[in-house]
Amino acid sequence: MAELLAGMGRRALLAREDLAAAYRLLIRVAARLASAPFTAKGFRWPATFRQMVRIGVESLPIVFLIAGSVGMIVALQAATQLRRVGATIYVADLVGVSLTRELGPLMTAIIIAGRSGSAIAAELGTMKVSEEVDALTAMGLDPVEFLALPRILAMGIMLPCLTTLADVVGILGGVVVAWGSLGIAVGNYLDQTLRALLLKDIFSGLIKSWVFAGIIAGVGCYQGFRVEGGAEGVGRRTTASVVASIFLIVAADLVFTLIFYVLG
Numbered sequence: 001m002a003e004l005l006a007g008m009g010r011r012a013l014l015a016r017e018d019l020a021a022a023y024r025l026l027i028r029v030a031a032r033l034a035s036a037p038f039t040a041k042g043f044r045w046p047a048t049f050r051q052m053v054r055i056g057v058e059s060l061p062i063v064f065l066i067a068g069s070v071g072m073i074v075a076l077q078a079a080t081q082l083r084r085v086g087a088t089i090y091v092a093d094l095v096g097v098s099l100t101r102e103l104g105p106l107m108t109a110i111i112i113a114g115r116s117g118s119a120i121a122a123e124l125g126t127m128k129v130s131e132e133v134d135a136l137t138a139m140g141l142d143p144v145e146f147l148a149l150p151r152i153l154a155m156g157i158m159l160p161c162l163t164t165l166a167d168v169v170g171i172l173g174g175v176v177v178a179w180g181s182l183g184i185a186v187g188n189y190l191d192q193t194l195r196a197l198l199l200k201d202i203f204s205g206l207i208k209s210w211v212f213a214g215i216i217a218g219v220g221c222y223q224g225f226r227v228e229g230g231a232e233g234v235g236r237r238t239t240a241s242v243v244a245s246i247f248l249i250v251a252a253d254l255v256f257t258l259i260f261y262v263l264g
Contacts, residue, residue, distance in 0.1 A: 014023050022222050028144045029152060030217070036149070047150040048157075055116045055151075056158030060165070063111055068163035069167035070103055071095055071173025079182055088182045093196035095174035100197060101260075104167040105205045106253050109212035112159060113245035115215040120151050121241035124224025125234040132223070148221040152214070160206050196204065212249050219245045224241045 036043050078094045124147060127133050133143045171193060178184040223241035227233045 012114035021226065022123055022218075024145070025148075025222050025225065026218065029148060029221075032145050032149050033143070033152075036145070041059045043139060043153060044146070044150050048153045051150050051154035052158050054119070054155050055112065057156075059112060059115055061161060062115065063108055063162050063166050064169050066107075066111060067099075067104070067169040067231070068109060068173040070107060071099060071170030072177050074098060074103070075172075075174040076181070079177065088178075089184060089192055091174065091178055091182065091184075091190070092192035096193040096197050097173055097201055099170040100167050100201045100205045102205075102253075102257070103169060104251065105163050105208040105212060108163045108166045109159065109216065109249045110246055112155075112162065113216045113249060114242055116155070117245045118222040118238050118242050120217065120220030121223040121227075121238045122234055124148075124221060125227035125237050128225060128227045129230050129234060132226065143225070144221075148217075148225075151221060152166055152217040155213040155217035156210060159216070163205060163209040167202075204256070204260050208253060215248045216245050219248065 074095050078091045079088055082088050082090055082094075124133070127147070133147070136143050136146055174193075175186055175189050178188055178189045209225050220241050223237040223244070227237045229236075
């Protein structure tokens with residue numbers, strides 16, 4: 001019993017230390033984001049553009065594949081039920097609204113957390129164990145500004161773009177099912193989708209994606225900077241970054257869904 005309580009106490013202390021370190025990193029990032037536009041150096045746009053390509057452009061194939069597949073799956077599942085009451089045209093409503101409000105942002109964020117969030121943690125962790133981060137500090141460079149900020153900016157720019165594209169591809173996946181299996185004309189399907197979608201559906205998904213971007217990049221940077229113990233530590237922190245990112249994404253999605261439900 002004593003060992004169990006001691007283990008719980010150690011985990012609680014470690015959790016408190018992690019939360020304190022995460023809070024300090026968050027404050028430093030927020031301060032750099034607020035001050036960078038007013039400094040002579042500004043943002044490191046070349047490094048940010050490189051990260052945008054890696055996070056956004058190189059993720060397009062997997063995002064398109066999964067988004068299109070999910071759109072087709074949702075359309076098929078909806079058609080099975082709506083066909084019984086002769087309302088298959090409302091497949092367009094269900095696919096469009098569910099993708100823009102919920103599935104598009106959530107699905108894209110989870111994909112990018114597994115692909116790019118883990119890469120951020122592994123890259124920074126490798127730099128930490130090879131003492132490159134210490135070398136930057138010794139040269140008078142801030143590791144947060146030099147390494148973390150370009151990745152956070154790139155994630156904040158590219159994840160909403162990827163989410164928008166995923167919504168479009170998912171809707172097109174629904175079009176394929178509706179045209180091929182239900183005999184609904186493409187024009188009628190798209191017209192019904194436009195009638196069903198509201199601006200608040202699109203904006204709510206984009207707001208979620210911006211928050212998810214902050215979670216993914218922030219957790220990846222935090223876990224990368226906290227690496228200790230060589231290659232084993234890099235692997236452990238990389239795994240932790242993916243698990244923590246997905247958990248926080250789902251938790252944030254639940255909070256946003258409750259807020260939007262209350263606000264109508």
